[in-house]
Amino acid sequence: TNLAISxxxxxxxxxxxxxxxxxxxxxxxxxxxxxxxxxxxxxxxxTTNNVLGCEFVxxxxxxxxxxxxxxxxxxxxxxxxxxxxxGLLGVVTGVTVRILKKPETARALMVGFAExxxxxxxxxxxxxxxIIPGGMEMMDKNAIxxxxxxxxxxxxxxxxALLIIELDGPxxxxxxxxxxxxxxxxxxxxxxxxxxxSEQERLLFWAGRKAAFPAVGRMSPDYLCxxxxxxxxxxxxxxxxxxxxxxxxxxxxxxxFHAGDGNLHPLILYDxxxxxxxxxxxxxxxxxxxxxxxxxxxxx
Numbered sequence: 001t002n003l004a005i006s007x008x009x010x011x012x013x014x015x016x017x018x019x020x021x022x023x024x025x026x027x028x029x030x031x032x033x034x035x036x037x038x039x040x041x042x043x044x045x046x047t048t049n050n051v052l053g054c055e056f057v058x059x060x061x062x063x064x065x066x067x068x069x070x071x072x073x074x075x076x077x078x079x080x081x082x083x084x085x086x087g088l089l090g091v092v093t094g095v096t097v098r099i100l101k102k103p104e105t106a107r108a109l110m111v112g113f114a115e116x117x118x119x120x121x122x123x124x125x126x127x128x129x130x131i132i133p134g135g136m137e138m139m140d141k142n143a144i145x146x147x148x149x150x151x152x153x154x155x156x157x158x159x160x161a162l163l164i165i166e167l168d169g170p171x172x173x174x175x176x177x178x179x180x181x182x183x184x185x186x187x188x189x190x191x192x193x194x195x196x197x198s199e200q201e202r203l204l205f206w207a208g209r210k211a212a213f214p215a216v217g218r219m220s221p222d223y224l225c226x227x228x229x230x231x232x233x234x235x236x237x238x239x240x241x242x243x244x245x246x247x248x249x250x251x252x253x254x255x256x257f258h259a260g261d262g263n264l265h266p267l268i269l270y271d272x273x274x275x276x277x278x279x280x281x282x283x284x285x286x287x288x289x290x291x292x293x294x295x296x297x298x299x300x
Contacts, residue, residue, distance in 0.1 A: 001023065001024060001025060001026060001027060001028070002016070002018070002019065002020060002022075002023040002024075002026050002027070002028055002031055002036075003019075003023045003024050005028060005097060005099070009099050013101060013102050014099040014100060014101055014102065015099065015100060015102055016050065016097055016098075016099055016100075017038075017040055017041075017044035017045070017050055017098075017100055018031065018036060018037065018038045018040070018041060018044070018045070018046060018047050018050050019038035019039055019040050020036045020037065020038045021038070021039070021209075021210045021211075021212070021213060023038070023210075028092075028095050028097070029091070029092035029093070029095065031047045032047055032051060032054060032082065032083050032092050032095065033084075033085065033086050033087045033092065034047075034084065034086060035047050035048050035083050035084030037258065037261075037263065039135040039137055039166075039206065039209065039210070039258065040134050040135045040166070041135075041258065041261065042132065042133060042134070042135055042136055042258065042260035042261050043132050043133065043134045043135070043168075044100070044134070047083055047084075048079075048080060048083040048084065049098075050097055050098045051067075051079060051083060051095060051096070051097055051098070052067050052068060052069060052079075052096045052097065052098055053065070053066055053067025053068040053069070053079065053095075053096040054066055054067065054079065054082065054092050054094060054095050054096065055092070055093045055094030055095075056082060056089075056090050056091070056092055056093070057090050057091045057093055058089070058090045059090065063093075064090075065094075066078045066079055066082065067079045067096065068096060069096060103134075103168035103169055104169065104170050104171060105168060105169065105170065105171040105174045106134060106166060106167070106168040106174075106199075106202060107166070107167060107168075107174055107178060107195060107196050107202060108164055108165065108166040108167075108195070108196045108201075108202045108205045108206065109163075109164070109165045109166075109167075109178065109181060109182070109185075109193060109194070109195050109196075110154075110155070110156075110162060110163075110164055110192075110193070110194040110195075110196075110205050111162070111163045111164075111165065111185045111190045111192065111193050112156045112158075112159030112161070112162055112190060112191050112192035112193070113159055113160060113161045113162075113163070113188070113189060113190055113191060114159065114160055114189065114191050115160055115161070115189070116140055116160050116161040116236075116239050116243075116255075117236035117239060117240060118161070118188050118189045118190075118236075119138055119160075119161035119162070119163050119188075119259075120138075120161075120235030120236035120238075120239050120259070121188050121235075121236055122163060122184060122185050122188040122190070123136060123138065123163065123232055123235055123259040123260065124232050124233045124235060124236075125184050125187070125188060126165070126181060126184055127232055127260065129180065129184060131167075131177060131180060131181065132260075133165050133166055133167055133177075133181075133260060134166040134167060134168040135164070135165070135166040135206075135258075135260065136163065136164070136165045136166070136258075136259050136260035137163070137164045137209050137256075137257070137258060137259055137260075138161060138162065138163050138164075138255070138256075138257055138259035139161070139162050139164075139209065139212060139254075139255065139256050140160065140161050140239075140254065140255040140256075141159070141160050141161070142216070142219065142252060142253070142254035142255075142269075143212050143215075143216065143254040143255060143256045143267070144156075144157065144159065144162050145157060145219075146212065146215040146216045146218055146219050146254060147208035147209065147211055147212045147215045148208060149215070149218060150208070150211050150214070150215035150218065151204075151207050151208040151211050151215070153204045153205060153207055153208035154194070154204070155208055156192050156194075158191075159191060159192065163185070163259065164205055164206065164209055165181055166202070166206075167181065178195060209256070212254075212256045213225070213256070213265075213267070216254050216256075216267050216269070219252075219254065219269060220252070220269035220270065220271065221271050221272065221273070222269075222270050222271060222272045222278075222281075223254070223267045223268060223269050223270065224267070224268040224270065224278075224281045224282065224284075224285050225265055225266075225267050225268075226264065226265065226266045226267075226268070226285045226288050226289060227263070227264070227265060227299070227300045228263075228264050228288065228289050228292030228293075228297055228298070228299055228300060229261070229262050229263045229264070229292065229297050229298050229300050230262045230264065230292050230295050230296065230297035231262060231295065231296050231297060232259075232260075232261075232262045234262075234295040234296065234297070235259065235262065237295060238264065238291055238292065238295055238297075239255065241288075241291045242255065242266055242288055242291070245284055245287050245288065245291075246284075248284075249280050249281075249283065249284040250280075251268055251269060251270055251277070251280060251281060251284055252268075252269040253266050253267065253268050253269065253284075254266075254267040254269065255267070262297065263300065264288075264292065266285075266288055268281045268284050268285055268288075
């Protein structure tokens with residue numbers, strides 16, 4: 001599994017950076033097939049940026065060994081073709097990954113907003129200020145309530161949107177960045193800000209976000225997860241569009257996403273036992289993806 005790599009090298013002070021929410025269950029070979037991201041991909045890149053080589057079995061049974069421990073190899077970027085090929089070219093049976101030294105300091109801020117558009121603006125302003133957090137995630141009210149009931153991470157329940165922003169590096173740099181991010185958040189109208197004071201607290205902040213998908217199952221018997229990416233500056237406009245579409249289709253939506261790189265995961269809540277609700281959910285989802293493309297984004 002993805003998480004097993006970090007666990008295997010933790011005693012030496014290393015870890016594997018890409019961390020999908022499913023990292024306790026997803027396989028590293030599957031991560032290559034999907035070019036998986038994760039909450040820390042904003043700063044450390046996707047799977048493609050962290051894999052050096054692999055053993056690959058073709059449908060004919062032929063075994064290929066591509067890349068290796070060297071950062072660069074001659075010729076075509078075959079690893080780049082395999083990563084994200086979704087299992088169409090063969091099966092990954094062995095992987096060489098890039099592991100990183102754990103940062104000296106990592107602290108997370110949990111920032112609440114009375115308006116979801118204000119949280120979107122805060123994301124754009126942080127990136128615009130030249131600050132690249134280790135991770136920057138957003139949840140809306142529905143996702144916050146579901147995750148808090150599931151994990152008890154101490155999320156504020158009186159806010160419309162929550163940003164989790166992690167800053168890592170040397171302690172003096174992290175302290176400086178925390179002060180700058182706090183100031184930006186206040187300028188965007190933040191209503192609450194909590195900063196982790198221990199590694200245990202930092203992990204608890206993230207535990208709710210990483211459990212958001214299963215947690216939303218408490219709110220609805222079924223949900224449809226969309227996946228689109230937009231320019232960060234368009235985040236407030238897309239969130240407003242999703243809210244309007246929610247009213248149009250009369251279906252609730254829980255928004256959970258990698259805010260730092262503009263990757264949205266709207267979860268459209270519906271009940272498949274009610275006639276036509278699934279059709280409505282699919283139409284709603286199509287309109288969300290159309291909105292992403294209209295705003296200059298892409299389907300992922």
